[in-house]
Amino acid sequence: MDLFNLDHMEYNIDRNPAVEPTLSEMSSKALEILKAASIKNDDKGFFLLIEGSRIDMAAHSNDPATHAHEILAYQDTIAVVKKFVDDNPGTVLISTSDHETGGLSVARQVSTAYPEYLWYPEILTKVQNSSIALALAIQKFLTKNPRNVAELKKFVKEIIVNNLGIEDFTEEDLNYLASNAAKTNDLDTYISQMVSQRAQLGWATHGHSAVDVNLYAYGAQSHLLKGNHENTDIGTFISDYLELDLEVVTEKLKNQRVIEEGFGLRKSIEDASKPQKRKRNHSKNNYEHF
Template identity: 55%
Template sequence: MSQPLLSHQLHDEESDEHDDWKDPSTSPKASSSRKYFCIISGAVGLTLVGMLMGAFLTPLDHGNECGLQHPVNLTNKPLVRIVKDPLLSTQQTTNHTEQQQKPRNVIMMISDGLGPASVSFARTYYQYINQKPYDYKTPLDSIHVGQSRTRSSSTLVTDSAAGATAFSCGIKTYNGAVGVDPQGKPCGTVLESAKHHRNMLTGLVATSRITHATPASWSSHQKDRENEASIAAQQIGDNPLGRSVDLMFGGGYCYFLPKSDQQSCRPDERRLFEEAKHNNWTTVLHGDRKAWDELDMDPSILPVISLFTSGHMSYEIDRDHTKEPSLTEMSDKALQLLSSATKETEQGFFLMIEGSRIDMAAHSNDPATHVHDILEYQNTVALVKKFVDEHPDTIMISTSDHETGGLSLARQVSAKYPKYLWYPDVLKGVKRSTAILAGDILRTNAEDRQKVVENQLGIQDITGDELKKLAKINSAKEMDIYLASMVSIRSQLGWATHGHSGVDVNLYAYGNSVDEFRGSHENTDIGHILAQKLDLDMDAITKELNK
């Protein structure tokens, strides 16, 4: 067993400091003197100002050192007011100049299933394997501005469809709903209004099937998220609005192929890639990374579809880089294409980027796979932040639709009181996801399964009971979960569920004029703020969709 990673001890020196050093200005006598001075000087100051100005100045809504509840602004700086925004659930400080700033480009990033505990877990793991100091900050840490509350209209614990629709349409809806309201009627999305009202270019990047709940909720409308064949048709332009998306990178080309194709998921013979070409999609690729790599960084290739896998793209830990680009690589190319195409225009772009498979690893309770996808998402965040730095008219937002797995950075492994340890070296030894490994083990003779586990998971202390269990399992799902449990218990990480949880998730924002995102928000607030910043009219889109 590896050595545990121990937390750094903080010196408890505060009480000593406060006993040894006292500010003489805090003594009763000094406080009394300053109180009288403040009252007198405050009264005189207010009288003189009233005589000189002859008018009331707008007060700030906070006190000052002298205890005045409405101090006068004697500086030449713009007065700051406390404004109640009807779209937000909390008051915030803003000024008129900042309110008027409108971003040209918006990058909406979604880390599917990433909860606060997973953020801490990935940071701590990264610190350990890269020998970073205990106070190291990840790309997300430095732009943390608040929290998002995730419940849907149907339950405290949301799914990805309702969660993404809250962002895209700014409404609460039921679990399973893709771009529709609680009555099942289509709701206009941020992406659609950006395209059709602002003439912005739009894009979707995901490591799931592009027809999966999150990307689908920005670009289609279905009462049931399972209708991915219909979602695919809407995404290429078969809907009342026509084509709304200019770029799609991800997985899931099976829903674009006819039923007669061996790789198809469709229930019919529609050939959506062929239809897309007739619907003015300029570049249509599937299963061809080499062709994608060779694409010219020229606006003339837009609109573009490039889907790399029949189903979801691979977990980062399993990814064959010769066949599939990473989330960072796809995002980089999307940013280059969209920024190049809008360089000479007044209109910018809207891009949604999803780290989709963070969630799926957590469904398996597979900590090593989970952390690899989180760290890849962090790489993408660093890329996007750099883009924002180079393009100050751009803002990025990052949040999660929900938390998955109920991860805890602790595990009760015996009846005794725990020792507050965890073992990151266990995760370093894992070479593949438990989902992929489960299939490999089931194809292996029972007597050889120990060797596969030792080699691929790095577990060298398999118990007799574990060997018996490995020999008996004949279901891929059961094997996936059992292998993940073997890793989790050795690293002393805990999980509460194989589903989602209802905890608040972190909210991040970067760029000029992002103060509206600070604080604790309903997930619907995010869609409202985006619409406000881009001057969108999603109600008009909703009316058009429901004609």
């Protein structure tokens, strides 16, 4: 296995395919490795957690185009895992979320008139980058050209037209983005709103919401997950299906201590009952991937 970034994966809309594989490509490789290891290990089976984690982050930004691209990348991953389940009887796929984010609504009141029942998906298809990537580009331009307001506004205009596909922007939009060029979070929010408003998509919050989330299951014993469930039911289903003895594992973990070194990127586990003989290394280059 490998890591392709020191932090989050790039948003799929911003991803350079030459540098970073897709979530589905990584998942496909992980399944291949785990299946081979399982066969070698008396066919004990395995558990794989795949997180489409940046769906949540795009929703925190209320960035609808990036959000849609992340969901599509997750859908591609589900297709890969579903095929794996088809090819490997006795396997089960479960897909769910720990919460909704943003309170996304496929409806938006954009004037005082009674609204038409529609939204405009084609607005999202014109967007070429995430709002935060564009916000960072504007900030970078400002840093390189600190006193040239006219050039900054020209750059902002090019981004709105070329990267967002928005032609009906206003002077107010240009002024806001140019005068807040140093504030990336504010730009991220403003750019996301420019797209959401035009697509007529509503957002209720920049945080998480309390709506029920979807639950999908496919493969062996998936019928047991039909209907409404508490989130803890999923864990119970998995441990029952894999015949795990969680009490034994919990006891084992209680006797171990997790040690974080450097910037939290290197972790090791050691037995708490053994005497502690460890040196802290605060060197900046103490990164270790695993």
